[in-house]
Amino acid sequence: MMRKVAALASTVLSVLLLTAPEAAALDKITGSGSTYVGPAMADWQNGANSRGIPVNYATRGSPTGVNQYGDRTVDFAGTEAEITSLIAAGGGGQSAEQRGYQYVPDVAGAVAVMYNVTDGAGNKVDYLHLTREVIGRIFSRDITRWNDPAISATNGGKALPDQPITLLGRTGQSGTTALFYDFVAHSAPGPYKAFVQRNEGTGIGPLPDGVRPIQLPYSGPDADFYKLFADSEQIAQAVGKGSVPFSIGYDEFSYALRYNAPTAWVENQAHQYTQPFAENIAAALTKADLRPDLSQKLDGVYTNPDPKTYPVSAYSYLMMPCTTGRDTCRGGYDAQGKTDTITGFLEHIACDGQVNMARIGYSPLPPNLSQEMMNANARLTGKPAKQLNAANCANPTFHGNLGAGAGSPPDPFEQLGGVAKLTGNGPGGTVAPATGPSSSAGTATATATPEEELANGGSKNWRDADPAAYQHGADSPGFGGWAALVLLVVILAPLAARGVLRRLRRS
Incomplete structure (x- = not known):
């Protein structure tokens, strides 16, 4: 026996x-960059470390992370700003280009529009509804006071107090700033263009056509209307505590959840108002176009006709080395232990790492982009990519859902008949129907000329490239008998x- x-x-x-x-064979790797992905990265780092995969990540902002990656002071970077845009906007990036890189989408997220406003009676406003055009005009300083008719038109028709709008944003260079102002440029192109021209030489520009600012003005005509913070955490804390009266800012939704900061309901192309919960992010990103190098073009997200769309949604990327499969590959790590660590880390992110994403303010990757993380490992190692599916990957999207916390709360105005009924906005009303971004203000997207075109479909124009279609819920290849x-x-x-x-x- x-x-x-x-x-x-x-x-x-x-x-x-x-x-x-083989935990003993793994070398510690360090990363730096994006605050947009910060809460997700903290979850991944903790999960990986508990499994013996030694990883450490610091949230220093996308441009800093990209440049530290290029200087080889970190092993990977987190970013929403592509190298081409950083170079064009004067944010560095040249050293990362020399080191070589690949983009790897790691999570779907969204920029929340957070605010601290009281009504005429001094009561805290927690129901703010804004159209895309109005958001663009506010952040271009075309709408400057809370009692503007364009704001009251979608908030019951009753004007908020006659108070100046204080804009909250990030000091220094920021990928989230570039991401959000890409949305601003598409939503209110006329006011945005005037804003850039008015502030040239004050931290913004001069910018080539199509390149969005990665930094807000630190001097000049609009600087006094901004209150700038060092990182996303500080912005969300300020809004959550109400420490800056009559303010509005942009920040990753995960921070809004963490600090209970009021978040605006944003009108989408279907004239529905949504907040950035996982189901709304996932719906929006079905219209994201991915370049051949997996960087993203978001025009289709801003105008996605799906009623569930939250239009300020986007991916964050990892930036890491590769040896093959990209024109931008220049070689791998100098230690096998680092290669083994990052490949294990990517597999953790792609599968178990996606389980908590909806709960903390993101949306998990669709199956085809989880598979791209395995393809990224293959581009680093030169070995065949592991094939993911529902049997070997815990990512909720492989199992037909988005995970706990994916559902969005009901629109409080819808319970009262909707924005149209409350404001007279619709049949029999007195206010013109919401139209979304103005069609008479020109276009904010410039097409790249041949000399501006870059490898892998990228260009010097922020978000302007031939698309490689995003497939939400695409089938992944099967995996073999050994697996x-x-x-x-x-x-x-x-x-x-x-x-x-x-x-x-x-x-």
């Missing part, structure tokens, strides 16, 4: 040793181990 138990225990131990990660065997062993090994213990106790 004891001989059989010993044999069984030996078999289980061999299997566990076969499938366990199935390993999965079976992983599932059965704990059961077998418990059986061994029970038998030993009986003996």
Whole structure:
């Protein structure tokens, strides 16, 4: 009996040793950059470290992360700003281009429009509804006071107090600033163009056509109307605590959730008002176009006709080395231990790392982009990519859902008949129907000339490139018999181990 138990225990131990990660062979890797992905990265880092995958990430802003990656002071970067845009806007990026890189989408997120406003009676406003055009005009300083008719038109028709609007934003260079002002440029192109021209040489520009600012004005005609903070955490804290009266700012939605900061309902192309919960982010990004290098073009997101769309949605990327498969590849890491660590980290992000994303203010990657993380590993190592599917990946989208916390709350105005009924905005009303971004203000997107075109479909124009279609919920290729065997062993090994213990106790 004891001989059989010993044999069984030996078999289980061999299997566990076969499938366990070689933690001793892994070298610690460090990353830096995006605050947009910060809460997600903290979740991934903690999960990876608990599994013996040594990772450390610091939220210093996308441009800083990209430049530190280029200087080889970190092993990977988090960013929403592509290298071409950073170079064009004077944000650096040249050293990262020399080191070589690939973009790897790691999570779907959204920029929330957060605010601190009281009504005429001094009551806190927690129902603010804004059209895309009005948001663009506010952040271009075309609308400057809270009692502007364009704001009252979508908020019950009753004017908010006659108070100046204080804009909250980021000091220095920021990928979130570039991301949000891309939306502003598309939503109110006329006021945006005037804003850029008015502030040239004050931290903004001069900018080539189509390149969005990565920094807000630190002097000049509009600087006094901004209150700038060092990072996303500080912006959300200020809004959540109400420390800056009559203010409005932009920040990643995860921080709004963390600090209970009021978040605006934003009108989409279907004239529905949404907030940036996972189901709304996922709906919006079905119209994201991905360049061949996986960087993103978001025009279709801003005008996505799906009624669930939250229009200020976007991906964040990892930037990491590669040896093959991209014109931008220049070689891998100088230590095998770092290669092994980052490939393990990417697999964790792609699968288990997506489980909590809806709960903390993001939306999990669709299956095809989780698979792209495995493809990124292959571009680094030169080995065949692991194929993910529902049997070997815990990402909720492989199982037909977005995870806990994905649903958005009901629009409080809809419960009262909708914005149109409350404001007279519609049949029989007195206010003109909401139209979304003005069609008479010109276009904010410039087409790249041949000399501006870059490798992999990228260009010097922010977000302007030929699309490679995003496929929400696309089928992933199957995985082979060996992977199935390993999965079976992983599932059965704990059961077998418990059986061994029970038998030993009986003996």
